[in-house]
Amino acid sequence: MLDFLQKNRRRISVVFLIVFFLGLLISQTEESRSDNWFSSLVQNIAYPFQNAFHLAKISITSVWGQYVWLIDVQEENSILRKRVEQLEEVNAENTEIRIGYQRLLKLLEFKQKDPNKKVFAEVIVEINKPFSRLLIINKGSDDGIRPNFGVVTPRGIVGKIQSVTSGQAVVQLITDARTQFPLLIQRTRTKAMLHVKDGELIIDQIPRMLELYENDRIVTSGLAGVYPKGIPVGRIKEIRKKEFGLFQSVTLSPAVELNKIEEVAVILKSVYNIHGPLFTDIKQ
Numbered sequence: 001m002l003d004f005l006q007k008n009r010r011r012i013s014v015v016f017l018i019v020f021f022l023g024l025l026i027s028q029t030e031e032s033r034s035d036n037w038f039s040s041l042v043q044n045i046a047y048p049f050q051n052a053f054h055l056a057k058i059s060i061t062s063v064w065g066q067y068v069w070l071i072d073v074q075e076e077n078s079i080l081r082k083r084v085e086q087l088e089e090v091n092a093e094n095t096e097i098r099i100g101y102q103r104l105l106k107l108l109e110f111k112q113k114d115p116n117k118k119v120f121a122e123v124i125v126e127i128n129k130p131f132s133r134l135l136i137i138n139k140g141s142d143d144g145i146r147p148n149f150g151v152v153t154p155r156g157i158v159g160k161i162q163s164v165t166s167g168q169a170v171v172q173l174i175t176d177a178r179t180q181f182p183l184l185i186q187r188t189r190t191k192a193m194l195h196v197k198d199g200e201l202i203i204d205q206i207p208r209m210l211e212l213y214e215n216d217r218i219v220t221s222g223l224a225g226v227y228p229k230g231i232p233v234g235r236i237k238e239i240r241k242k243e244f245g246l247f248q249s250v251t252l253s254p255a256v257e258l259n260k261i262e263e264v265a266v267i268l269k270s271v272y273n274i275h276g277p278l279f280t281d282i283k284q
Contacts, residue, residue: 110154117269133173156232156255184221204249228270
């Protein structure tokens with residue numbers, strides 16, 4: 001008998017434990033929960049674990065909810081960013097249309113106010129070299145344009161036509177090193193000659209005794225036949241007088257922002273100069 005118990009003690013122990021727990025469970029169903037000391041013991045032992053599991057469940061649920069919320073927010077942000085980009089593109093297009101409309105409106109007002117016969121053209125190429133400042137416009141001889149015709153905007157002088165093809169023309173800007181034409185100091189009515197040095201508009205050989213001021217307006221004199229009289233050229237920005245000498249010189253700021261030109265007007269015929277510009281092949 002003892003040998004049998006020793007050899008099967010593990011199996012007997014397992015069977016005993018199973019029977020013991022079954023008995024406890026059966027007794028638990030027969031007694032009320034309040035009088036069941038085993039149930040109370042199990043509850044007291046299991047409570048911390050149940051509480052920890054509950055808190056962990058809440059935390060995991062909260063983290064998962066936040067993760068899902070963040071995913072939704074990211075998707076919404078992506079949609080909103082695309083929408084903002086679309087609106088920015090539309091706004092840029094509308095801004096360009098508005099600015100273009102304002103430019104064309106100014107050109108229309110210029111056409112109505114200025115009596116000279118002219119043709120409007122769009123700038124298609126800019127050429128900036130050390131001694132050559134040129135524009136190419138999309139109108140040419142087919143539109144009546146000839147070399148040496150004056151080129152202007154509502155703000156003032158741009159330059160003159162250098163060469164022409166049937167559908168295009170090259171404009172020599174007034175800041176080109178080859179520029180030279182007569183003009184007028186508007187306030188004093190003094191005639192002078194404009195030339196260019198290092199891209200700056202210069203007037204020299206002005207009598208020293210002539211009283212000049214910064215911001216004095218300079219306009220075309222109309223004497224060379226290229227430009228009608230009275231078109232703005234620029235304003236005096238610097239006056240230079242040497243300690244000795246009979247003359248003074250000034251530097252001008254152009255009336256037109258030459259790096260922002262998009263449309264120009266070519267003067268085909270001036271009401272003040274019925275013969276047209278000199279040194280051109282125009283036929284009267």
